[in-house]
Amino acid sequence: xxxxLITGGAGFIGSHVVRLFxxxxxxxxxxxxxKLTYAGNLANLKDVENRPNYTFVKADIADLDLMxxxxxxxxxxxxxxxxxxxxxxxxxxxxxTFARTNVMGTLSLLQAAKEYWESLPEGFNGKLFYHISTxxxxxxxxxxxxxxxxxxxxxRASSERELAFGTDFFTEATAYNxxxxxxxxxxxxxxxxxxxxxxxxxxxxxxxxSNNYGPYQFPEKLIPLFINNIRQRKPLPVYGRGxxxxxxxxxxxxxRAIDLIFHRGKVADTYNIGGFNEWKNIDLIKVIIKTVDRLxxxxxGYSLDLITYVTDRPGHDMRYAIDSRKLQSELGWEPxxxxxxxxxxxxxxxxxxxQWVNNxxxxxxxxxxxxxxxxx
Numbered sequence: 001x002x003x004x005l006i007t008g009g010a011g012f013i014g015s016h017v018v019r020l021f022x023x024x025x026x027x028x029x030x031x032x033x034x035k036l037t038y039a040g041n042l043a044n045l046k047d048v049e050n051r052p053n054y055t056f057v058k059a060d061i062a063d064l065d066l067m068x069x070x071x072x073x074x075x076x077x078x079x080x081x082x083x084x085x086x087x088x089x090x091x092x093x094x095x096x097t098f099a100r101t102n103v104m105g106t107l108s109l110l111q112a113a114k115e116y117w118e119s120l121p122e123g124f125n126g127k128l129f130y131h132i133s134t135x136x137x138x139x140x141x142x143x144x145x146x147x148x149x150x151x152x153x154x155x156r157a158s159s160e161r162e163l164a165f166g167t168d169f170f171t172e173a174t175a176y177n178x179x180x181x182x183x184x185x186x187x188x189x190x191x192x193x194x195x196x197x198x199x200x201x202x203x204x205x206x207x208x209x210s211n212n213y214g215p216y217q218f219p220e221k222l223i224p225l226f227i228n229n230i231r232q233r234k235p236l237p238v239y240g241r242g243x244x245x246x247x248x249x250x251x252x253x254x255x256r257a258i259d260l261i262f263h264r265g266k267v268a269d270t271y272n273i274g275g276f277n278e279w280k281n282i283d284l285i286k287v288i289i290k291t292v293d294r295l296x297x298x299x300x301g302y303s304l305d306l307i308t309y310v311t312d313r314p315g316h317d318m319r320y321a322i323d324s325r326k327l328q329s330e331l332g333w334e335p336x337x338x339x340x341x342x343x344x345x346x347x348x349x350x351x352x353x354x355q356w357v358n359n360x361x362x363x364x365x366x367x368x369x370x371x372x373x374x375x376x
Contacts, residue, residue, distance in 0.1 A: 003029045005076045007061055007109065008083030010034035012217045013132070015044035016255040017080060022048045024259070031074050032056045034083065041360065044216045061105035067112035078128045079113055080262060081106065084186065087220055088136075091182035092314060102185035103192070106131065110196045117202075129193065129204045130262050135247070135272070137187040137208065138170045139177030140317035143245055169323035170208070172270045179315045197268050205265045207258070209273040210322045213342065214251035215349040219361055223343075226285060227350045228357055230292040230303045240312035242282025245319040249275035250342040253335045260331050271331075274322025277339040282307075287340075291347045 004021060008014040009032030022030050034040045036058055048054050055074070059066050061083050070076075084102050085091065091098045110129065117127045176191075178184040196202040213223045226236050257273045265271060279287075289303045327333050337345070350357060 002027075002077050003031065003075050004078045004080065005031045005033055005071065005074065006080045006082065007033045008040070008081075010036060010040035010042050010044060010056075011082065012039070012044075012214075012221075013212055013251055013254060014082040015041075015216055016214070016251050017082065017258055018045060018054075019048055020255045020259055022051050022054045026051075026053055028053060029074070030054050031070070031076065033059050033061070033070065035060045037085075038363075039086070039218045041216075041218075043356065043359070062100055062108055064108040064111060067108045068115060071112050071116045076113070076116070077126060078262065079109060079130065080258065081109060081129065081131045084189075086134075086182065088180050088182045089313065091180055091185070095181035095185075098181050098185040099188075102182075103188045106189035107192050110192060110202065114196060114200055114202050124201060124203050127203055128262065128267070129196070129202055130258070130265075131190065131193040131204065131206045132258065133190050133206055133208045134183065134186050135170050135208050135210050135274070135320045135322050136180065136183035136317070137176050137178050137190060138174045138320070139179055139183075141168045141170070141319040141321055143243070143319045169321045170272060171323045172208075172272055172326055179317055194268075203267045205261060205267060205269060205271070207261060207271045207273055208322070209254055209257075210247035210249045210275055210320060212249050212251045212254055214346050215353075216356075217251070219357060222281070222284075223288060223346060224350055224357075226288050227292055227347055228361070230289060230306065231296070231351065231354075233303075233306065235308040236285060236289075236303075236306045237308050237310045238282060238285060239310060239316060241309065242280060242285065243318070244281050244316060245278050245321070246281065246284075247274050247321050248277045248279060248284070248339060248342075249273065249322075250335065250337050250345075253337065256336070257327065257333050260333050261327075264331055266330075271327045272322045272324050273327060273333075274324040275335050275339070276324070277335075278319075278321055279339070287343060288347070291343055292351070295347060295351055 006018050009018040018032050030053055057070055085098045113129050117124050176187045178187045190206055193204050193206055197204040217224045219225050219228050229236055254273060261271055293302045
């Protein structure tokens with residue numbers, strides 16, 4: 001059996017990865033390690049929590065001694081590292097927490113894995129430390145979208161993407177240029193991962209992904225926040241004039257990419273994972289409004305008046321855009337959903353899971369699990 005440690009597995013992306021590995025690989029032992037901060041919710045994994053190949057461990061990745069014992073006791077062969085503080089606005093208010101978790105936490109995992117794997121007769125053979133990062137480490141791209149040009153729903157073709165927004169894209173060779181405390185902390189952790197390979201020979205892979213969306217995302221992030229606010233007739237706060245552009249990746253497609261890279265990726269390599277779906281924030285918001293209003297039976301345009309422009313975020317990068325051609329050409333991955341399909345699926349999930357949303361926004365889910373694990 002392979003023993004796989006997935007950190008941050010109770011979070012948004014992590015829960016999708018855990019579910020995929022637990023169900024797809026019954027001969028693997030999947031250990032889900034999560035600190036259960038505000039963004040960690042074990043309710044995300046109710047459907048797999050009783051599987052025989054699934055184990056949950058509540059722990060802080062910044063605790064080096066605890067990481068040593070967990071990796072040793074579970075005889076971990078591979079690590080998929082997703083645990084991180086990830087909200088840019090929170091990083092602006094509290095950069096130290098982001099440095100502790102994203103930098104020192106990653107370093108603790110690296111050191112614990114190195115020590116344990118070095119102690120084995122086979123050493124690093126058959127082992128892997130897979131670190132999931134973000135496109136935000138690259139900084140910002142120029143927005144070259146001509147006035148009056150409407151972005152297509154799906155911008156898979158490079159010619160369409162260039163017409164819509166610009167000709168520059170983040171590649172695996174793009175130099176790092178982070179602009180927020182969040183992206184700076186992730187950039188630092190990426191460098192530590194690569195340094196452990198170059199210095200100690202630790203087998204590592206790093207991936208940088210674009211903005212994820214889909215079911216189980218904590219409703220502080222744009223898409224679930226706006227779906228919930230429309231449902232409750234609350235304001236939809238838009239930074240600046242909503243001109244910033246992001247590339248959006250459906251979370252289940254990201255989980256498939258992680259699975260593929262974990263099993264077939266080249267050690268010491270980097271892969272970019274993007275959705276081929278660039279959207280100006282304001283255009284994206286209008287699509288969300290249109291979709292939610294339709295599914296709620298509201299008249300077309302009913303919730304447009306909820307849009308509220310607010311002061312722009314400090315250091316707000318104008319455009320992110322991932323070039324995923326390396327992942328496509330080497331490993332054969334591409335997104336499975338057109339963006340309009342992903343948004344429809346996402347909105348339907350949030351509207352159908354109102355109790356999950358209410359538990360998360362009220363904090364009830366935290367009280368339940370804090371009590372459950374308080375004596376463990």
